[in-house]
Amino acid sequence: MTIKLIGACCGIYQSLIKNISEALRQLDMEAKIEKTTNVEEIMKYGVINFPAVIINDKVVFSEYIPTVKEIKDALSKKG
Amino acid sequence: MLESFAKWLTFNIFSIKPETLLSETVIFFIYDTIKIFLLLFVIIFVVSIIRSFIPQEKVREILSKKKQFYGNILAAMFGIITPFCTCSAIPLFLGFIEAGIPLGVTFSFLVASPMINEVALILLFGMFGWKIALIYVVSGLIIAIISGIIIGKLKVEKLVEDFVYKNKESHSALVQKTSWQAKINYAKFYTLDIIKKVWIFILIGIGIGAWIHGYVPTDFLAQYAGSGRWYAVPLATLIGIPLYSNAAGIVPLISVLTEKGVSMGTVLAFMMAVTGLSLPEFMILKKVMKTKLILIFAATVGVGIILTGYLFNLII
Numbered sequence: 001m002t003i004k005l006i007g008a009c010c011g012i013y014q015s016l017i018k019n020i021s022e023a024l025r026q027l028d029m030e031a032k033i034e035k036t037t038n039v040e041e042i043m044k045y046g047v048i049n050f051p052a053v054i055i056n057d058k059v060v061f062s063e064y065i066p067t068v069k070e071i072k073d074a075l076s077k078k079g
Numbered sequence: 080m081l082e083s084f085a086k087w088l089t090f091n092i093f094s095i096k097p098e099t100l101l102s103e104t105v106i107f108f109i110y111d112t113i114k115i116f117l118l119l120f121v122i123i124f125v126v127s128i129i130r131s132f133i134p135q136e137k138v139r140e141i142l143s144k145k146k147q148f149y150g151n152i153l154a155a156m157f158g159i160i161t162p163f164c165t166c167s168a169i170p171l172f173l174g175f176i177e178a179g180i181p182l183g184v185t186f187s188f189l190v191a192s193p194m195i196n197e198v199a200l201i202l203l204f205g206m207f208g209w210k211i212a213l214i215y216v217v218s219g220l221i222i223a224i225i226s227g228i229i230i231g232k233l234k235v236e237k238l239v240e241d242f243v244y245k246n247k248e249s250h251s252a253l254v255q256k257t258s259w260q261a262k263i264n265y266a267k268f269y270t271l272d273i274i275k276k277v278w279i280f281i282l283i284g285i286g287i288g289a290w291i292h293g294y295v296p297t298d299f300l301a302q303y304a305g306s307g308r309w310y311a312v313p314l315a316t317l318i319g320i321p322l323y324s325n326a327a328g329i330v331p332l333i334s335v336l337t338e339k340g341v342s343m344g345t346v347l348a349f350m351m352a353v354t355g356l357s358l359p360e361f362m363i364l365k366k367v368m369k370t371k372l373i374l375i376f377a378a379t380v381g382v383g384i385i386l387t388g389y390l391f392n393l394i395i
Contacts, residue, residue: 015268064265
């Protein structure tokens with residue numbers, strides 16, 4: 001599984017990454033966390049609100065820092 | 080009260096003798112550090128809460144309905160409250176263009192957003208007082224508005240990469256949380272993230288600043304960077320360009336430089352160049368626009384900053 005982050009690579013939003021890693025750890029799942037700055041990719045997802053979290057090619061959260069529990073819910077739904 | 084606490088800590092806990100250079104320096108360091116961090120915690124938190132009431136969607140919707148000029152003014156003002164980081168510049172730019180916002184208006188936003196940010200403002204307010212902070216905001220707004228209007232008039236849409244205009248439909252999947260709990264969570268995370276990012280720069284900045292405050296003679300720098308030196312402003316602007324990520328540490332440092340004779344206009348120009356002209360931002364914008372447009376953008380803002388610097392050297 002790949003989790004992509006858009007507009008979240010500038011040092012701030014550390015808690016976003018921390019929450020995702022924590023959620024993965026609690027669910028005992030593994031995923032690659034990618035911070036993408038690729039323009040075509042950003043346009044493909046139509047993401048214009050950031051920070052955005054994309055799980056398995058679907059925009060799950062945008063303009064929002066989800067809690068560990070919310071990420072866990074999203075991950076187990078996709079799982 | 081803060082000052083008495085700083086003195087008490089210096090004299091009673093660290094047992095440093097009063098009326099010495101060392102005690103001056105230590106008091107300065109403790110006082111400024113506590114003051115700045117208190118301000119950072121409170122103000123960033125409040126700004127983040129306010130921000131959560133103004134979704135990015137809404138900003139685009141409002142701006143897409145405005146014509147040039149009013150659009151530029153509004154865009155610059157939205158720029159103040161919107162968070163900006165270099166890598167959010169691309170999705171932001173794409174979103175604006177997709178929403179049909181004119182290029183000039185988009186640029187007003189792109190100039191104001193990094194230049195007038197809450198961390199820079201808190202530090203300016205904490206170290207220089209509200210007047211300088213206000214002057215900074217107003218001049219920043221004027222530079223953003225005028226640069227945007229100029230770029231709008233130049234009709235440089237062809238310098239934006241073609242594919243940006245191709246994909247017109249946006250299909251944002253939104254999982255929006257608007258409860259108070261979510262807003263407070265967001266504000267809490269955001270505040271901590273920012274402080275985690277900048278605290279070390281601020282401490283170093285205040286540390287060196289405190290040392291200069293205590294040990295460098297007053298007016299030492301006046302002969303090199305006082306208002307009488309014509310090259311001080313453009314030089315300060317140039318030096319500011321590569322310093323973007325260290326903006327937080329720079330304010331405490333330059334605030335003591337003014338004590339030592341650097342003039343206020345030069346300091347303002349320097350600060351604006353640090354926040355408003357950023358090399359990493361230019362590099363990343365290259366993905367969506369031609370180099371020529373970036374140069375126009377940098378030159379317009381740069382000239383605006385230099386003029387502002389000269390203006391305030393004349394009047395302050």
